Amino acid sequence: MKSWTLFASTTALVALLAGGCSTLDERQREWIFQPSDRSWGNSEAQTEGMEHVWIDFNSNVTGQPARLHGLWLGGPPESVDTPVLLYLHGARYNVAGSAPRMRRMHELGFSVLAIDYRGFGKSSKALPSEDSAREDARAAWIWLAARHPKQHRYIFGHSLGGAIGIDLASQVNDESGTIVESTFTSIADVVSSFKWGWLPFGPLITQRFEAITKVKNIGAPLLVVHGSADSLINPTLGRKLYEAATVPKQFVLVEGGSHHSTGSIGEAQYRSALAQLFRMKQPNMLAAHEGTPAPLAVPAAQPAAADKLQDAAAAALPHKI
Numbered sequence: 272m273k274s275w276t277l278f279a280s281t282t283a284l285v286a287l288l289a290g291g292c293s294t295l296d297e298r299q300r301e302w303i304f305q306p307s308d309r310s311w312g313n314s315e316a317q318t319e320g321m322e323h324v325w326i327d328f329n330s331n332v333t334g335q336p337a338r339l340h341g342l343w344l345g346g347p348p349e350s351v352d353t354p355v356l357l358y359l360h361g362a363r364y365n366v367a368g369s370a371p372r373m374r375r376m377h378e379l380g381f382s383v384l385a386i387d388y389r390g391f392g393k394s395s396k397a398l399p400s401e402d403s404a405r406e407d408a409r410a411a412w413i414w415l416a417a418r419h420p421k422q423h424r425y426i427f428g429h430s431l432g433g434a435i436g437i438d439l440a441s442q443v444n445d446e447s448g449t450i451v452e453s454t455f456t457s458i459a460d461v462v463s464s465f466k467w468g469w470l471p472f473g474p475l476i477t478q479r480f481e482a483i484t485k486v487k488n489i490g491a492p493l494l495v496v497h498g499s500a501d502s503l504i505n506p507t508l509g510r511k512l513y514e515a516a517t518v519p520k521q522f523v524l525v526e527g528g529s530h531h532s533t534g535s536i537g538e539a540q541y542r543s544a545l546a547q548l549f550r551m552k553q554p555n556m557l558a559a560h561e562g563t564p565a566p567l568a569v570p571a572a573q574p575a576a577a578d579k580l581q582d583a584a585a586a587a588l589p590h591k592i
Contacts, residue, residue, distance in 0.1 A: 296477040297398060303431070303458065303478050304399045305363040306390035317370035318342055326386065328410045332402045339407055340393035342366055344373050345382025354423040354447065354551065357415055358385035359408055359439075361430030361453075365392030369429070375534050376427065379541060380551055382419075386411045401478045408439045416445060423447035425549075430454055430504065430530065434480040437512075441488035448549050449489060452496040453530050455508040456483035456515070464505045483515050492519040492548050496537065498528025521548045 322343040330337040345355065356376055360369045366387040373383045388407045390399040397403065415424060426449045428436025433454025440449040455461050458480045486493070493516045497509035506524060513522040523544050525537030534541070545551040 295475065296400075299476065299478045300398050300400050303362065303480075304388070304390065304404075306388075306399055307363055308365050308392045314364075314367045314370050317374065318367050320344075321370070321373070322346075324384070324414075326410055326414045330403070330406060332400075332406050333397070337389055337395045337407075337410070339386050339389070339395070339411060340366065341384055341386040341411065342370070342373065343382075343384050344377050345384075351421045351423075352552065354381050354425055354549075355415060355419045356381040356383045356425045356427050356450075357408070357411055357436075357439075358383050359426070359428040359432030359436045360385065360387075361432050367392070372429065372534055375538065375541075379538075379545060381425065382422075384411065384415050401480055404435050405438050408435050409442065412439060412443060425450060428452070428454060431480070434482040434485075437482045437485050437489065438480075440491065440493075441485040444490055446489075446491050448492045448494065450494045450496070451509075451512070453498060453501055453504050453509070453533055454482065454495075454512065455480075455504050456512050457481045460508055460511075461504065464508065482512055486512055486516045489516065489518055492521075494521050494523065494544055494548055496523045496525065496533060496541070496544075498525045498530065498533035498536070500527050501530045501533070503530040519548065 324341045324343050326339040326341060328337055328339075329335075345353075358369060358373055358376065360366060366385050369385050373385050376383050386407065387394040388399050388404045389395045389397040390403075394407075399407075412424075412426070424446055426436045426440050426446050428434065428449075428451050430453045433451030434457075436449055436451055437454075440446055458478060459476055460483070462476070493513070495509050495513040495516075497504075497506045499506055510522060510524075513520055521544050523537065523540050525533045525540060528534075528536045
């Protein structure tokens with residue numbers, strides 16, 4: 272939380288002394304995204320067996336060619352019954368840091384594409400922004416749709432990635448559903464949830480991520496998952512996001528789940544919600560139908576240990592959303 276206090280103080284100071292909107296905007300982009308090519312724990316080893324993919328496109332935001340690096344976890348045999356998932360991560364860590372969550376979603380039945388926004392990992396070097404991250408997510412969605420046109424495609428976003436995912440879902444009409452975990456209604460609401468949130472910083476926020484507005488425009492079912500022990504993003508923000516949606520929806524509160532451990536602690540709740548909301552078959556049912564073995568599961572201790580590591584890192588390093 273100290274970093275957000277510093278963020279607020281820096282925002283006010285820059286606004287008063289520099290008077291430059293571009294400088295103010297850059298500071299917010301740095302603090303919100305905290306772009307990095309760093310991995311944590313053994314996350315790089317967790318990517319073993321995943322395919323590296325590259326997505327090239329011309330950016331309308333910058334007017335320059337852009338390249339995204341991603342990881343693909345899937346493979347043959349695939350059928351129209353095998354759903355695919357676009358995974359959008361939160362701030363600070365590169366896509367390798369999402370490998371444990373990718374494997375969990377794979378175990379739940381998805382083939383998974385996770386990407387790094389520009390400024391992260393091996394993607395094009397740049398200071399990311401709300402506009403560029405939105406464009407990156409759209410480019411990855413187009414790439415996924417071109418290669419898997421017959422399969423149900425879902426959007427998943429963790430934390431900041433949830434706001435990016437909801438924006439994407441509000442812009443496309445070919446998604447089968449959207450899943451957000453540990454995410455929020457808007458950056459302004461996140462700031463307001465802190466003990467000093469009564470201060471008038473709202474007008475100074477340039478990277479707004481107004482998910483609460485965008486969620487009303489999505490056209491496919493929405494699953495909102497939040498941990499009751501999330502100390503970074505208050506669970507009430509996840510609940511408000513859920514309440515604002517007008518599509519078929521479900522809210523799952525995982526008791527004891529932190530900002531990073533909700534997926535592993537709430538795996539059984541995830542399975543139930545996917546079956547109820549999206550009518551998804553369990554992976555073992557798909558394997559039996561196709562006459563092939565079910566995907567090999569990663570030992571549960573590995574993701575759990577990774578979650579604890581990431582929680583510890585979040586407490587020690589600047590705030591991550």
